[in-house]
Amino acid sequence: MDPTQAQAEDQFERQYFSYVLDRVVPANAVQDPNQLQILSDADFEWWWTLLSRTSNLLKVLMREQATGRDFIGTTASAVAGTATFNGMQVDLWAGTALATAAFPLAVPYIMPATRVYSLLFSDTSGAPNTVEVVFSGFKLWPRPKG
Amino acid sequence: MPGSKAYSLAYTLRNPLARMLPLQREQMQVYRLGEKHPPSGSMLDHAPMWETVPFVLGPLKTSQARVNLQRNFTLLAIMTTASSVVAGGFRAQFYDKKKDLRFADRGVQKANIAGSMGGGGFGGAFFLREPYVFDLPDSQILVVVQNLESVNNTIEVAFYGQVLRFNQPHPGANEFPGGPVTSWPFTGGTGQ
Numbered sequence: 001m002d003p004t005q006a007q008a009e010d011q012f013e014r015q016y017f018s019y020v021l022d023r024v025v026p027a028n029a030v031q032d033p034n035q036l037q038i039l040s041d042a043d044f045e046w047w048w049t050l051l052s053r054t055s056n057l058l059k060v061l062m063r064e065q066a067t068g069r070d071f072i073g074t075t076a077s078a079v080a081g082t083a084t085f086n087g088m089q090v091d092l093w094a095g096t097a098l099a100t101a102a103f104p105l106a107v108p109y110i111m112p113a114t115r116v117y118s119l120l121f122s123d124t125s126g127a128p129n130t131v132e133v134v135f136s137g138f139k140l141w142p143r144p145k146g
Numbered sequence: 147m148p149g150s151k152a153y154s155l156a157y158t159l160r161n162p163l164a165r166m167l168p169l170q171r172e173q174m175q176v177y178r179l180g181e182k183h184p185p186s187g188s189m190l191d192h193a194p195m196w197e198t199v200p201f202v203l204g205p206l207k208t209s210q211a212r213v214n215l216q217r218n219f220t221l222l223a224i225m226t227t228a229s230s231v232v233a234g235g236f237r238a239q240f241y242d243k244k245k246d247l248r249f250a251d252r253g254v255q256k257a258n259i260a261g262s263m264g265g266g267g268f269g270g271a272f273f274l275r276e277p278y279v280f281d282l283p284d285s286q287i288l289v290v291v292q293n294l295e296s297v298n299n300t301i302e303v304a305f306y307g308q309v310l311r312f313n314q315p316h317p318g319a320n321e322f323p324g325g326p327v328t329s330w331p332f333t334g335g336t337g338q
Contacts, residue, residue, distance in 0.1 A: 056264065092226075092302060092304045093196065093225075100268050101264060
């Protein structure tokens with residue numbers, strides 16, 4: 001079956017849902033680890049990323065634990081003036097809904113139930129940085145057959 | 147009915163860009179590929195990826211970086227930021243190194259490439275109306291950046307795209323390790 005047709009006959013009920021990570025990143029933290037686990041009741045379809053923070057002097061890395069997949073990376077063979085890659089600046093990744101700056105994924109990503117995602121924050125503001133990351137999307141409930 | 151007037155949209159608020167976009171869900175209005183029931187056609191089994199290129203450049207200095215791209219990197223959006231933008235921040239040029247293609251006839255200033263998402267203003271990412279696919283094996287994107295400021299400038303360019311998952315032999319097959327998505331009907335068994 002053509003995938004486009006298959007998806008038109010998708011077998012899921014979608015329930016609007018958000019996974020939220022709140023963290024006060026310590027001042028000058030380097031790759032401060034935080035984990036977010038998808039609940040065991042349903043897979044999650046990630047559509048939007050939203051983020052608020054105290055200071056924009058904050059970087060983020062994101063990794064999927066089961067596969068080791070890095071969502072944010074660089075393989076730049078020459079990166080001028082930066083010693084260690086600690087991720088991308090959070091303001092490039094996502095903004096707030098208030099500012100109409102939620103970042104839309106072109107193709108939503110399925111986060112399987114129980115899978116763990118790591119977010120590593122690096123702060124250069126020199127003060128505790130209060131950050132909230134929201135993964136907004138849908139819980140996928142298999143539609144009863146019949 | 148005689149005497150009735152046809153319904154008019156003359157005084158209805160409309161997004162001026164609406165004619166360019168599908169009429170259905172909001173998500174669909176962001177990308178043509180953002181279809182109602184994902185995954186989306188040729189992007190089946192792709193995963194989101196943000197390739198990030200940071201620079202710290204001295205006054206009026208130029209530098210370049212090559213980024214090795216994962217399989218089938220499909221560029222969808224660009225974001226940039228700079229610590230100083232008094233004289234425009236920076237000028238940048240991007241190349242598909244494998245195909246020897248450039249993305250502009252000359253370098254473009256930061257403000258005309260893209261902004262950032264956060265910071266309180268409207269999201270400033272530049273979304274490509276049609277994705278650009280780096281489909282050749284071992285593709286690289288070359289980023290050449292010139293600092294336009296008379297002070298040190300911390301610059302970052304991020305490319306958002308979709309990549310074919312590195313642990314998946316072909317679209318539709320199970321990824322490994324990690325197993326299939328628990329209830330996804332199209333990735334179970336031997337694939338579709």
